[in-house]
Amino acid sequence: MAALQEKRRYKRFDFQKSVQIFPVLPSKSGNIYEVQTQAVQVKAVDISEGGLRLETDADLNENFLVKMHFEMTKDRPVEVFGRIMWSSEKQHGIRFMIADHEIQHGVRAIAKKKA
Numbered sequence: 001m002a003a004l005q006e007k008r009r010y011k012r013f014d015f016q017k018s019v020q021i022f023p024v025l026p027s028k029s030g031n032i033y034e035v036q037t038q039a040v041q042v043k044a045v046d047i048s049e050g051g052l053r054l055e056t057d058a059d060l061n062e063n064f065l066v067k068m069h070f071e072m073t074k075d076r077p078v079e080v081f082g083r084i085m086w087s088s089e090k091q092h093g094i095r096f097m098i099a100d101h102e103i104q105h106g107v108r109a110i111a112k113k114k115a
Contacts, residue, residue: 010048013110017044017070019054024065024081035067044070049107051082051095060084060092068094072106 013059027034042056052068061068064084072078080103082094096103 005037010050010107011049011111012046012053013107015016015044015047015052015110017068018042018070019044019052021054021060022067022069024067033065039069045077045091047107047110049096049099051093054092054094055090056092057090062087062089065097066094072102073109076102076106078102078106 019042021042022039023036024033025036026032028075040056040058042054042058045053045055047053054060062084066082066084067079069077069079078100080099081097083097084092085095086093
């Protein structure tokens with residue numbers, strides 16, 4: 001039997017943090033997308049430079065767009081947009097749409113602590 005090939009581009013690291021998710025939905029006209037003001041509070045399980053794995057009872061559909069707000073490190077809030085790539089029971093994989101330097105720097109700092 002052939003070995004399974006790892007598809008992830010980035011290594012994951014433990015990241016037990018609270019994350020606020022704001023759904024991003026098409027406007028009534030359908031011409032633009034709007035960030036909703038009602039947040040869903042979820043728990044991050046792990047993080048990579050490419051995204052987060054979340055745990056929640058909330059019903060999150062694949063390909064759903066979200067805006068996320070969380071603290072990368074103490075007193076360093078980050079806001080980033082992402083897309084739900086997979087869902088399995090209470091866990092969901094989110095791919096960052098645009099990961100800025102703050103996220104990349106934060107993940108690399110976590111990696112150094114784990115090494």
